[in-house]
Amino acid sequence: MKSELRLGIAGLGTVGAKVAQLIERKAELLAERVGRSIRITAISARDRSRGRGFDADGMAWFDDPVELAEKGEIDAFVELIGGADGVARQAVEAALSRGIPVVTANKALLAHHGVALARLAAENDTEILFEAAVAGGIPAIKTMREALSANEVSRVYGILNGTCNYILTRMEKEGISFDACLKDAQALGYAEADPTFDIGGFDAAHKLAILTSLAFGTEISLESIFIEGISKITIADIVAAAELGYRIKLLAVALNTDSGIEQRVHPAMIPARSSLAQVDGVTNAVAIDSDLLGSILLAGPGAGGAATASAVLSDIMDVAGGFVPPTLGLPPSRLQPYHRARMRAHEGGYYIRLAVFDRVGAFASIASRMAENGISLESIVQRKADRRAGEGTAPVILVTHDTTEAAIRAALEGLSRDGHLSGEPQMIRIEDLD
Amino acid sequence: MKSELRLGIAGLGTVGAKVAQLIERKAELLAERVGRSIRITAISARDRSRGRGFDADGMAWFDDPVELAEKGEIDAFVELIGGADGVARQAVEAALSRGIPVVTANKALLAHHGVALARLAAENDTEILFEAAVAGGIPAIKTMREALSANEVSRVYGILNGTCNYILTRMEKEGISFDACLKDAQALGYAEADPTFDIGGFDAAHKLAILTSLAFGTEISLESIFIEGISKITIADIVAAAELGYRIKLLAVALNTDSGIEQRVHPAMIPARSSLAQVDGVTNAVAIDSDLLGSILLAGPGAGGAATASAVLSDIMDVAGGFVPPTLGLPPSRLQPYHRARMRAHEGGYYIRLAVFDRVGAFASIASRMAENGISLESIVQRKADRRAGEGTAPVILVTHDTTEAAIRAALEGLSRDGHLSGEPQMIRIEDLD
Structure with missing residues (x-):
């Protein structure tokens, strides 16, 4: 069996504590599956005194997660602090700069700085794993x-x-x-x-x-x-x-x-x-x-402590196994x-719900505004007008054939200028998935 | 970039030919993603002369797939011959015995000999990959x-x-x-x-x-x-x-x-x-x-040449990356x-369709046979009898609450002895999935 994998975990909220508990509780199973034992050697969180359901004896404590990433005796750094910037980003950068792989659940960090971090990782011959950042427990x-x-x-x-x-x-x-x-x-x-x-x-x-x-x-x-x-x-x-x-x-x-x-x-x-x-x-x-x-x-x-922890552990197991594909699937230099x-050019069908004053000419206006913008209608449903509040307002529901959002917006602006709409129109795209 | 991965492919039917075509066509993409180029150095199939849509120049030809597995200059062996025994099994055993990882789409081979092959792989410090053997392109x-x-x-x-x-x-x-x-x-x-x-x-x-x-x-x-x-x-x-x-x-x-x-x-x-x-x-x-x-x-x-080839290539990429988990998820010695x-003890609801002679006493027989076997019914639907063929036969559909298959079978045997059934009863389990 290979040498143990030493982990540093920064952030011991719901997910972080769950990860630590599972590493303790499932130690034998995890080691059998990956051929290597996994041990948490360093932790960092906001409050040292809080009980978190795992035995922290023998784990080095760091008040500062960045210091953990810089100096901890670790083979992988697990970032569960959150936030696109601040200490989460600094700690991840510190770990990558040492050539230490990072496991994170931080979608904001990746969405904002993913390419820069992937470059930093590649420069230091390491990678970032982030299964938990997207769609929780779904791989x-x-x-x-x-x-x-x-x-x-x-x-x-x-x-x-x-x-x-x-x-x-x-x-x-x-x-x-x-x-x-x-x-x-x-x-x-x-x-x-x-x-x-x-x-x-x-x-x-x-x-x-x-x-x-x-x-x-x-x-x-x-x-x-x-x-x-x-x-x-x-x-x-x-x-x-x-x-x-x-x-x-x-x-x-x-x-x-x-x-x-x-x-x-x-x-x-x-x-x-x-x-x-x-x-x-x-x-x-x-x-x-x-x-x-x-x-x-x-x-x-898509969320929840156990499912997110499962995804984090799957990444940790991949690090323990020794192979991780490039952070963003390709070497950063090859990203386009x-x-x-x-x-606005996207073609598709649209659902439109209008609140129309129940008066002569309203329907003619709808028909002509749609036609002049090249929109053909698949269906039109007009409900009975509600006359409780003075002049009646009738809901009208239109379903269009394929058209563009620009055409729909132009038609709705025209209708609004015609003075027939009693409220904001609703527009929802129709996606004809298989 | 690491040294190239040399592949031997045995079996060049729909899937094998597609794998070879894709390795040729997507060479650059695959190499970028895994940091290593992938090259087919040896092939084996039944008919050497057939054109298969890829350039076989520079690939060593073997009439015998077992010989390819034994002697080919390869880092991984791809078995796409099929069949639980015969040359497929012999070739896989030969490759594993040399410590060469095997990629296969062969479900019969694994279902029949998976544990023995996993042991052989582990003894030779290698593994078998078989994504394509189960549910085609689904990972x-x-x-x-x-x-x-x-x-x-x-x-x-x-x-x-x-x-x-x-x-x-x-x-x-x-x-x-x-x-x-x-x-x-x-x-x-x-x-x-x-x-x-x-x-x-x-x-x-x-x-x-x-x-x-x-x-x-x-x-x-x-x-x-x-x-x-x-x-x-x-x-x-x-x-x-x-x-x-x-x-x-x-x-x-x-x-x-x-x-x-x-x-x-x-x-x-x-x-x-x-x-x-x-x-x-x-x-x-x-x-x-x-x-x-x-x-x-x-x-x-679940099937199809392209989807199956995609799964085979995913396995090949994992081999190229250098880490593969134990064949059956755990070291073979740890499999229980x-x-x-x-x-027969499985509890669940059942759908039962009976063809019942349309005569006095039939319904009473159904009710008592169910009751004596402890089966309670969620619904009973009797259709109008069909009297075109002499004595009428009425379809009766029963849906039971949770019960056991043993109870259902006993009740149906009782009904049959009572002489009320005009044909074989149909019984389908109800699975109340979420």
Whole structure:
């Protein structure tokens, strides 16, 4: 059996403590599987005195994680502090500069600085592993970086945020409003006190930025992602989607198009019979289209201490085994610059829900504004007007054939100028997944 | 860059030729990703003269694959001949005996001789890689052996045979009989001229035997699998399943129970809303339940030249990278003996379709036979009798609450003795997947 692998862990919150507990509890199993024992030799966290469910005797304590990374007697550094900058970044840089491999669950760090860190790793003949940073316990990174290593990927997409999926699932199944679901999610610990990062689509965007780089061999470009959150989705949209044979999910999509790469995170209507539509609650899913495999789908827990710890341990086992592919799938020098596709040119069907004043000429205006922008309609449904509040307002639901977002926006602006809309129109992309 | 990896490939059928073509076509990409170039230095196939879409100049030709394995100037041996015994086995044993790692897509070889081969590999300090042997392009082996390396698995199950899934999907969607679907599958190349291996459940059983060993750290036990094929499934069953909210799939299941391991391959009714129920056509799916991850699901192409070649290449890349986990996830000496669970004791709901003579006393007999075997019924549906052929025969569909197969069989034997059944009863397990 090879010599033991000495680990330094910085950050002992839910995930970090779970990793340490599992290394203690499953020591024998892990050693048998990788042919080498794994031992934590150094730790760092904010509060030294707190009990964390594992025996820290014999582990060197560092108040400063950067010092641990710089001076700890370790063969691998596990960063579970979080945050794109600050000590997490400094500690990771310190470890890589010593040629020590880094295991991290830090999506923000990678989405913002992944290419620079991959370069630093390569310069020091080491790598970064980050299975836990994307889609929790789903082996998305391993699949992309190893299982698909002979493939060229054309599209990667999925449901990457458990909070949003939990809220949308409950809205659909129980008919509860977005605000009420969000409150429940916060009470259950599925959403933060400030939920913007999740429900605004930013968390999913960070994960997508990393997947995109692995998928297409390009530099990471978080700032190029079109991001729209779920807070404007109403029960009316969810009901209309169901009637049309769709379900609404917060979808993250990256496509390799002729004009460049398209990355977007937004609510989408997907066919109710598709595999992705069955992904409910806090579950995540990643689908990958590639030249040799066609389509594959991975689904599983997107978050949670045990699932995230499982992914961190899988990376630690890979380090113990001795081989890790290049951080971003290719040597950093071979990553292509990111070229952004013309987003407005994306063709697809759209769902549009309008609140229209119930008066003569409204329907004619809708029809002509759509026609003048070259939009053909697959279906139009007008509900009965609600006349309780003075002049009646009728909800009108349109489903378009393939068109562009630019055309839709122009048509809606025209309609608004015509004075027929009593409120903001809702527009949701339709993704006709297989 | 490290020295090149020299490959010997034995077997140049659809998959073998595709692997060789891809190594030629994607040479640069593969070398960049693994930091090492990959070159085929030796080949063996039945017919030397046939063109196969790649340039064989500079590759040593062997008429005998065993000789290639014994004497080829190679760093890894790729076995794509097939068959549990004969030259495939001899060649693999020859390569392992030289300490050369083996990449294979041969499920029969592994299901029958996997443990002995794993021992031979370990004795010679090498390993066998077999991603392509189970579920084609789905990274089931990599996920089980690497991504879940810190997990203890409690259940692995899935749809492991594309031919059966294609037939069942078409029967359901188009209302075509089993025989007609089978003929189409044969015409399309989805089924062999002798389809027994696929539709009898044996192909799925081979794959399950391998997954079970990886899941539970036990020796492989193909002979312990309860196997039932799909040839008795009728359109009537599929229609009844849909009415009850289920779909019928050929399911492969391995469970770790208190009394031992249960392995079975049989048609099952699974909830129509489950993720597995959406897996249509030739697609495969593998679901794994484990302590840390809860449940994960992988779905993708279960067969086909490109998908299988992709899995073979993923293994070749792992060999090039230099680390491979133990063949069966643990050193062979640590594999536990296989203990078989008492199959008849498996509790679950059952669907039963009876053809009952439409006469006084039939229903009373059903009710009392079920009651005396402790079976409670969730639903009973009796259709109108068909009186065209003399004495009428009425189809009766029963859905039971949780019971055992032994109880069901006893009740059906009682009913048969009572003389009320006009034909063989149909019995399909209900699997209430999440």
